[in-house]
Structure formats: C-alpha cells, structure tokens
Amino acid sequence: MIMKKIVLWILLLTLALSCSKQASAPGTGTLRLSLSSVDLVDEAVKGTLADYGITAPAAADFFLSIKNASGQLYWSGKVSEWTGEIALIEGKYTVSAVYGTEGEEGFEKPWFGASEEVNIVADQAHDVVLNARLANTMVKVSHTAMFDNYFKDCSLTFLTGNGASIVYPETETRPVFIEAFRFGIRGTVTARESGKVYAIEADYNDGIASAACYTLQLGVETVGGMTVNILFNDHVDKITLEEDLYE
Numbered sequence: 001m002i003m004k005k006i007v008l009w010i011l012l013l014t015l016a017l018s019c020s021k022q023a024s025a026p027g028t029g030t031l032r033l034s035l036s037s038v039d040l041v042d043e044a045v046k047g048t049l050a051d052y053g054i055t056a057p058a059a060a061d062f063f064l065s066i067k068n069a070s071g072q073l074y075w076s077g078k079v080s081e082w083t084g085e086i087a088l089i090e091g092k093y094t095v096s097a098v099y100g101t102e103g104e105e106g107f108e109k110p111w112f113g114a115s116e117e118v119n120i121v122a123d124q125a126h127d128v129v130l131n132a133r134l135a136n137t138m139v140k141v142s143h144t145a146m147f148d149n150y151f152k153d154c155s156l157t158f159l160t161g162n163g164a165s166i167v168y169p170e171t172e173t174r175p176v177f178i179e180a181f182r183f184g185i186r187g188t189v190t191a192r193e194s195g196k197v198y199a200i201e202a203d204y205n206d207g208i209a210s211a212a213c214y215t216l217q218l219g220v221e222t223v224g225g226m227t228v229n230i231l232f233n234d235h236v237d238k239i240t241l242e243e244d245l246y247e
Contacts, residue, residue, distance in 0.1 A: 005175040012054055012143045014082075022237075025186065026083075026090045026091070026122065027089075027090055027122025028087045028089055028090065028120075028122060028123075028149075029087070029088060029090055029120040029121050029122050029123060029124045029126060030085050030086070030088075030090060030124070030125040031066070031085060031087075031093065031095070031118060031120060031125075031126050031128060031176060032071060032084065032085040032125055032127045032128070033082065033084065033085070033095060033127075033128045033130070033136070034084065034104050034124065034127075034129075035064075035079050035082065035097075035130065035240075040059045040079075040097060040112070040114060040130060040131065040132040041056040041059075041112065041132050042131060042133060042134075042211075043231040045133070045134050045211055046139075048211075048212075048213055049110070050225065051213075052138070052140070052173075052174060052175055052213070052233075053174070054108065054110075054174070054175075054227075055102075056152075057099045057110070057112065059079050059081050060078065060080035061078070061079070061080075062078070062079045062097040062098060062099045062112070062114075062132065063076070063077070063078055063079075063094050063097065063098050063099070064076065064077060064078070064079050064082055064095070064096070064097050066086065066088075066093055066094070066095050066096075067093065067096075068092065068093055068094075069090055069091060069092040069093070069094075069115060073090070074088060074093070078217075079097065079133065079155065083208035085125075087110065088120045089120070090117050090120050090121055090122045091119070091120055092117060092118070092120075093117070093118050093119075093120060094115060094116070094117050094118075095115070095116050095117075095128050095130065096113070096115045096116075097112075097113070097114045097115075097119060097130050097132060098111070098112065098113045098114075098132075099111070099112040099113075099132065100112060102135070103115055103179065104161055104162050105136070105162060105164045105166065105176070105177060105178045105179060106164070106176060106177065107166075107174055107176055107177070108174070108177070109177045110134055110135055110136065110177050111134070111136050111163055112132040112133065112135065112137045113132060113133060113135050114130040114131055114132035114133065115130075116126070116128050116129070116130055118141075125149055130224060133210070133211055134210060134211040135171055135180070135181055135210050135211075136177045136178060136179055136210060137177070137179070137180040137208055137209060137210050137211070137212050138175035138176065138177055138178075138214065139158065139175060139176050139177060139178060139183065139187050139213070139214045139215075139216065140172075140173065140174065140176065140213065140214070140215050140216070141154075141156060141168055141172070141185075141215070141216045141217075141218065142173040142215050142216070142217045142218070143217070143218045143219075144217065144219040144220070145181070146216065146219060146220050147219050147220050147228075149192070150158065150191065150192060150220055151187075151189040151190060151191060151192060151228075152170075152190050152192050153170065153188070153189065153190040154170045154187065154188075154189045154190075154200075154218065155167075155169070155187050155188055155189075156168045156185050156186070156200065157185065157186050157187055158176055158178065158183055158184070158185055159185070159186060160177055160178045160179060160181075160182075160183050161178075161181035161182040161183060162178075162179055162181075164178070166178075166191050166205070168187075175213055180208050180209055180210040181208065181222050182203070182204060182205040182208065183203075183204055183208070184201070184202060184203035184204065185200065185201070185202050185216065185230075186199075186200070187199075187200045187201075187203050188200060188219075189228070193225070198228070198239075198241055200218075200228065200230070200239060201239070202216075202230050202237045202239075204230075204232055204233075207233050208233075214232060214233060215231075215232075216230055216231070216232050217231040217232075219231065221238075226240075226241040227239065227240050228241065
C-alpha cells in the first residue's frame with residue numbers, strides 16, 4: 001500500500017511539472033512611444049486653428065493612457081510625465097492620448113483624441129505613433145457689409161445637440177467648439193433706421209463634420225421685400241421680414 005501511494009505521488013508530481021511547462025508565464029515586450037507636437041496634432045488642423053488665432057495644444061499637455069484588451073489600466077498621466085517606454089506582458093493594448101473634455105462645448109474648448117492598438121510580443125520592442133485629431137467642430141458668425149448697413153445689435157445664441165446654450169456677441173470673431181452633431185441659432189437683430197427688433201432662427205442637422213470650421217454668414221436681400229439670408233455650408237435659409245425696416 002505504501003509503495004502504491006509513493007508511485008501515485010510521483011505520477012501527480014510529474015503531471016504537475018509537465019503542465020507547468022506547457023502553461024509557462026507570458027514574457028514581456030517593450031512599448032516605445034516618442035511624442036512631440038508634430039506627432040500629435042495634424043498640421044492641417046493646426047493651420048486651421050491658427051487662422052482664427054487659436055494655438056493647438058502642446059504634446060506635453062495631452063493625457064496619455066495605456067490599457068490592455070480587458071480595459072485594465074497600465075499607465076496614465078500627462079505626456080510630460082511619460083518616460084518614453086514601458087515593459088508590458090505580451091498581449092493587445094490600446095494607447096490613447098486626449099486633450100480637453102469630451103462633450104464640453106464653448107469658446108476655446110477643443111477636444112483632441114488619438115488612439116492606437118498594438119500587439120506586444122515577448123522580447124520585442126514596439127514603436128507606436130499617435131496622431132491626434134480634432135474631434136469636435138467649429139462654428140462662427142460673420143455679416144456682410146450690406147447686412148451691417150441695415151442692422152445693428154445682432155445678438156445670437158448657439159443651441160447645441162448636447163443642450164448647451166452659447167451666447168455669440170456681435171463683435172465676436174472666434175469660433176465656438178461644439179460636438180459635430182447638430183446645432184441651431186436663436187437671436188435678434190435691430191433695424192438701424194426704425195429700431196425695430198426682428199427674430200433670427202435656424203437649425204442645422206446635416207453635413208457637419210469634425211475638425212472643420214463653418215461660418216454662418218448673415219446677409220440681406222431687398223428685391224421684392226426685405227429678407228435676411230443665413231448662408232451655411234452652401235445652403236441659404238431665408239427669413240422674410242414682414243414689416244418695413246423704416247416705419
């Protein structure tokens with residue numbers, strides 16, 4: 001009986017050692033990530049922002065995170081704290097860099113994002129390149145010279161698809177950053193001669209893309225009556241004024 005027990009223990013120990021060899025712990029590889037402002041923000045987007053006096057965020061101001069396929073966080077922090085590389089157990093990972101807050105809208109509130117998947121293999125170095133993209137869109141208002149001849153005190157408010165209300169003053173020239181979804185405008189204009197106040201209202205749901213800047217241009221037509229035109233993305237909304245501007 002004792003001999004049988006000894007033989008059984010030997011067999012169990014051999015089986016355990018065999019299984020442990022087959023299911024050996026995964027090795028580690030190295031993820032290398034070199035970050036700079038050129039790598040993160042696309043030059044075309046930087047140029048668009050610069051046209052409106054807005055400076056693209058520096059790479060050091062982005063927030064970086066590294067997660068595995070299950071969503072477990074392995075590293076997070078500002079890019080300025082990143083050392084350049086990290087050893088990771090082999091497997092799939094997602095490297096992300098963001099600037100700003102998703103869903104936040106208003107003046108000077110851009111939201112940039114970049115993400116890249118990488119498969120880490122043991123004993124190998126893996127280089128990742130991130131290119132951040134402007135995820136929201138920009139909208140601004142302009143007036144034709146003829147519009148300004150007829151009207152003053154143009155006060156408008158943007159209503160976004162997220163439910164935000166953003167006042168756009170008459171003298172403002174900066175774009176508003178909003179989610180690339182839908183938006184509307186509400187407001188009033190005042191006739192220079194009569195002082196009468198007229199309502200302005202329009203909604204837009206189509207053709208709104210991220211990383212773009214749109215202009216709502218206010219103009220007027222005087223043929224056959226007075227009409228305020230709102231030009232957006234090659235589409236014109238016409239608002240007919242029922243009363244005479246000069247009465």
